[in-house]
Every structure is written in structure tokens, then in C-alpha cells.
Amino acid sequence: MVHWTAEEKQLITGLWSKVNVEECGAEALARLLIVYPWTQRFFASFGNLSSPTAISGNPMVRAHGRKVLTSFGEAIKNLDNIKATFSKLSELHCEKLHVDPQNFRLLGDILIIVLASHFARDFTPACQFAWQKLVGVVAHALARKYH
Amino acid sequence: MVLSANDKTNVKGVFAKIGGHAEEYGAETLERMFATYPQTKTYFPHFDLSHGSAQIKSHGKKVAAALVEAVNHIDDIAGALSKLSDLHAQKLRVDPVNFKLLGHCFLVVMAIHHPAALTPEVHASLDKFLCAVGNVLTAKYR
Numbered sequence: 001m002v003h004w005t006a007e008e009k010q011l012i013t014g015l016w017s018k019v020n021v022e023e024c025g026a027e028a029l030a031r032l033l034i035v036y037p038w039t040q041r042f043f044a045s046f047g048n049l050s051s052p053t054a055i056s057g058n059p060m061v062r063a064h065g066r067k068v069l070t071s072f073g074e075a076i077k078n079l080d081n082i083k084a085t086f087s088k089l090s091e092l093h094c095e096k097l098h099v100d101p102q103n104f105r106l107l108g109d110i111l112i113i114v115l116a117s118h119f120a121r122d123f124t125p126a127c128q129f130a131w132q133k134l135v136g137v138v139a140h141a142l143a144r145k146y147h
Numbered sequence: 148m149v150l151s152a153n154d155k156t157n158v159k160g161v162f163a164k165i166g167g168h169a170e171e172y173g174a175e176t177l178e179r180m181f182a183t184y185p186q187t188k189t190y191f192p193h194f195d196l197s198h199g200s201a202q203i204k205s206h207g208k209k210v211a212a213a214l215v216e217a218v219n220h221i222d223d224i225a226g227a228l229s230k231l232s233d234l235h236a237q238k239l240r241v242d243p244v245n246f247k248l249l250g251h252c253f254l255v256v257m258a259i260h261h262p263a264a265l266t267p268e269v270h271a272s273l274d275k276f277l278c279a280v281g282n283v284l285t286a287k288y289r
Contacts, residue, residue, distance in 0.1 A: 030267060031270060032265050034267040034268065034270070034271055035267065035270055035271040035274055052266075052267050052268045052271075055267075056267060104235035107278065109251055112251075112255060113254050113255055113258045113265075113270070115256075116255045116258035116259050116262075117258035117259070117262035117265060118262070119257065120259045120260075120262070123255075123259060125178060125179045125183065126182065128179060128183050128191075128255060129182050129183045132183050132184075
């Protein structure tokens with residue numbers, strides 16, 4: 001089980017309360033697809049992904065980004081039980097979606113950069129540490145049921 | 148992975164915006180890297196790594212200068228950083244995984260100070276550039 005200090009929990013939940021999930025989610029997913037174009041392999045059905053502009057404006061990308069980040073919020077609500085929270089999602093990503101877990105790490109790092117761009121100096125080194133720990137834990141939980 | 152003409156333009160553009168802050172950003176990048184990835188501190192047992200340390204400032208300046216040098220010779224990064232590449236291979240032997248960590252923290256610092264300049268396209272170009280620099284610095288490892 002992951003150990004969170006009180007400070008880490010506060011840094012995570014405190015920042016999260018100010019996050020616009022729809023905007024950040026859309027931006028994070030769009031950036032993932034733009035910065036690491038090979039990740040587009042999972043989104044063949046999403047229509048026009050032909051350019052950064054197309055990707056950023058693509059309504060399916062935006063909607064899916066929001067969905068992904070909303071789900072991320074579940075981890076934050078259940079910091080002491082992330083493994084169980086993502087158990088079914090892990091099975092889904094393995095058995096149905098066939099997503100290489102490396103992609104969870106890529107998205108985690110992109111999310112960090114999006115948060116940094118929104119929160120600037122409030123995204124202190126201590127804050128970054130807590131959030132990098134969180135995205136790592138989430139990536140691990142999502143990979144846990146792979147077989 | 149090759150830098151396109153667009154990538155080079157994007158990277159030069161964003162470094163022009165950094166201007167005289169490069170040294171400051173170098174130090175901030177290192178500080179974030181040490182805070183976020185404590186294992187990176189193992190390469191600096193001889194340093195004072197506390198916040199605002201003179202050694203971090205000085206080393207951040209060196210790192211920034213190397214990046215600026217690479218940008219100024221973006222058509223031949225391997226040539227521009229050849230001596231640094233030798234140094235890392237023969238003396239420093241920093242594990243290759245750490246260049247990604249440093250690069251990531253540099254992107255975070257850029258996002259904090261220049262969010263508008265770090266568009267998705269520029270982000271992609273800068274990420275590629277930082278990978279290229281890391282590759283050059285580890286190219287002679289074996």
C-alpha cells in the first residue's frame with residue numbers, strides 16, 4: 001500500500017480542487033497525441049488527428065480527455081486504495097483496449113506539464129514531487145492486472 | 148528521431164524568449180529534479196543541495212549554457228557537445244535514464260515561466276530537442 005504523508009495528501013487534494021477537469025483533461029490528452037504521435041494508434045476512430053490544431057480542436061479528443069481526467073479524480077478521492085479503485089480499469093486496458101502501460105507514464109508526465117502551465121509558481125517542487133508520485137501510483141495500478 | 152526544420156525553428160524561438168533567464172531556469176530545473184527524483188542526488192554527494200545553494204546555481208548555469216550551445220549549433224548538436232559527450236562517457240557516467248528526468252523538469256520549468264510559448268507543437272519540438280541532447284551526451288557510453 002502506498003504511504004502518503006499528510007503534506008502530500010494536502011498538496012494533491014489542494015491543487016485538485018482548483019483544476020478545471022474538462023480543460024486540463026482535454027489539453028493533457030491532446031498534448032499526449034501531439035508530443036508522442038505514436039499514441040494516436042489507440043484512437044483511429046476519433047476522426048481528424050492530422051495536425052496539432054485538428055487534435056486540439058477534436059471534440060472526441062476533448063471528451064475523452066475529460067473522461068480520463070475525471071477517472072483520475074477517483075484516485076484522488078481514494079488515495080489510500082488506488083489499487084482497488086483501478087482494478088477493473090486495469091483489466092479493461094489490458095484485455096479490451098490493449099494499451100501498453102508505458103502510455104500511462106507518458107500521460108502522467110504530460111499531465112504534470114499541463115498542471116505546471118496552469119498553476120505556475122504554485123506548482124512548487126514539493127507539489128511536483130507529490131503529483132509525480134501520484135501519477136506513478138496510478139500508472140502502476142492501471143498496469144497491475146495485466147497478464 | 149530527427150529534428151525537422153519546424154522543430155529547429157520552434158526550439159530557437161522558445162530559447163530566444165528565455166533570453167537572459169537561461170541560467171536561472173537551469174538552476175530551477177536542477178532543483179526540481181533533485182526534489183522530484185531524489186535518486187538523481189546520488190551524482191552530487193559533494194554538493195550542497197539545499198534550496199538556493201550556490202553550487203546548484205553554478206551548476207544550473209553550466210547546464211543552461213550547454214543547452215544554449217546546442218541550440219546555437221542545432222544542425223550539429225553532436226559536434227557542439229562532443230567534449231561534453233566525452234566527459235559524460237569517461238568521467239561522469241550518469242545513467243542515461245537521468246537525462247529524460249532532467250529534460251522533463253526543464254519542460255516543467257518552461258511551462259511555469261512561459262505557458263503561452265509552450266504550445267503543444269513547441270512542447271513536442273522541445274521534447275525532441277532535449278532527447279537529442281541526451282542521446283548525444285550518452286552516445287559514447289559503449
